[in-house]
Amino acid sequence: MKYFVTTCPCHRLAFETMNLETFEIRVLPTKNKLFRFAFRLLGSSEEAKDVVQEVMIKVWNGREQMAEIQNMEAWCMRITKNLSLDRLRSRQRRATDPIEQGMEIKNETLTPHERTENHENMERITEMIAALPEKQRQVIHLRDVEGYSYNEICEILELDMNQVKVSLFRARNAVKEKFLKINAYGL
Amino acid sequence: MDSKQIEQLLEKYWNCETSLEEEQQLRAHFRGEVPESLSEIADLFRYFDVQQKQQVEHSDFDALVKSQIKQHRPEGKIIKMFYNYGRIAAGLVVVVAATYFVRQEMRKAYPPEITDTYSDPRLALEETKKALLMISKSFNKAQKEVGKIKVFNEAEERIQGKSLDETKEQATKI
The missing domain is CATH 1.10.10.10 (Winged helix-like DNA-binding domain superfamily/Winged helix DNA-binding domain)
Known part of the structure; x- marks a missing residue:
């Protein structure tokens, strides 16, 4: 984040509009959080991934207007929420449906040890929250x-x-x- | 942390009074061994822990996004500009069409009073003469009628003249 403390006029531009480097530092690393949030709302990992890509493109294309945003992560999360809800509405499907998909994904992220030990309880908690x-x-x-x-x-x-x-x-x-x-x- | 502290923290947690740090303490605590009575709750906190580790499943998501934003940028802007101009143009077309039709309807409803009725100028001249003659005839007739009013005027003047003379005579007598 060197760009944000420099007072050299030649680096001014980097402060005003986001370049690829700042995009990589500030926006790209939020991808997993965005993915988890979209996944929680949509219940499908494929769709959640699409949403994250859409968010990234949106942030990049709107970077000129977003120069003043301080909490970039919260901003990205907000866009993720809005895009996910748009999808939910266009699907006209209740978000509580894809419980099974949720479990399938969760299993992939567990280590084999965790899977055998907690499998049943984790499933139950996923259902509860869904x-x-x-x-x-x-x-x-x-x-x-x-x-x-x-x-x-x-x-x-x-x-x-x-x-x-x-x-x-x-x-x-x-x-x-x-x-x-x-x-x-x-x- | 002893079990009493944990109980207290849990109570605070259910009431949503815990700070983020305290919630992290609970998570850390439940990662270790816990008594049977708390195993269900421990699973909840372990679940949160596991969920936070979930990642986008894609071999090179960053590269994918970077290539997408490079492709996407110029194209998206042009479409948007055309879209905006298109909207303005469509609005103008609607306004022009509307005024055209309204004008037509207005013409139909109220035909203009002066219209060309003759194509031959000589005929038109004749017709105009006729019209003017008719007007002058009417004028002459009206003038005759007005002549009659003159009689009244003269009579009035005479009466006024007399009365004036009378007053003068009275004044000289005195």
């Missing part, structure tokens, strides 16, 4: 998986603090309730 309403699913993903601050979540989801906190509270409590139920049946 069954949550859209907003709660977004918030619990951003907070508990990605570890974003409340302010960043507000920025990404374009919600106010209250809505974010209420959604997270409901999401966590829905998960907790289900754990209690499972335990009750287990006994």
Whole structure:
């Protein structure tokens, strides 16, 4: 990020509009986070990958307008959310459908050891989160998986603090309730 | 961390009162061995951990994106410009067409009062003469009628003249 501290006039341009180098530093590394978020919303890894590519192209093409954006990652996440929701709507499909695909992907990311040990529980948790309403699913993903601050979540989801906190509270409590139920049946 | 602290942190977690650091502490704690009673909760935090490691499955995603943005850029801009001009042009076409049709309709509804009726100038002259003659005839007739009003005028003047004379005579008598 040398470009952002320099005062040399010849480097000014790099500060004003993003070049390929700054794109590689600031935007490309967010790809996995964007992918996970899109995947959480869409439930399909192929589509999530398409969305991430679309986001990257959008950010690159709009780089002249985006010179002033400070939190590039949150901005990319917001575009990811919007594009994913557009896709969901055009598909007119409920996001809770592709539970099976979700499990398939998750298995690939687990080590063989983890797979045998936790397989059943992980499946159950994936289902639980997939069954949550859209907003709660977004918030619990951003907070508990990605570890974003409340302010960043507000920025990404374009919600106010209250809505974010209420959604997270409901999401966590829905998960907790289900754990209690499972335990009750287990006994 | 002892189990009591963990219980407290968990309680805070369910109430959404934990900070990001505390949530990281919980995650770190549940990566290790935990008692049977907390194994379900531990799975939840392990699940978050595992999920965060998920990556885009593509051999060289960065190169793919870079090649895409190189191809995409100029093309996209031209299309957008044409699109914008196209919108303006379409708007103008609509306005022009609308005014044309409205004008036509207006002409049909209110035909203009002065229209060319003669193609031969001599005929037109004749017709104009006729019209003018007719007007002058009417004028003459009207003038005759107006002549009658003169009588009244004269009478009025005479009366006024008399009354004036009378007043003068009275004034000299005194």
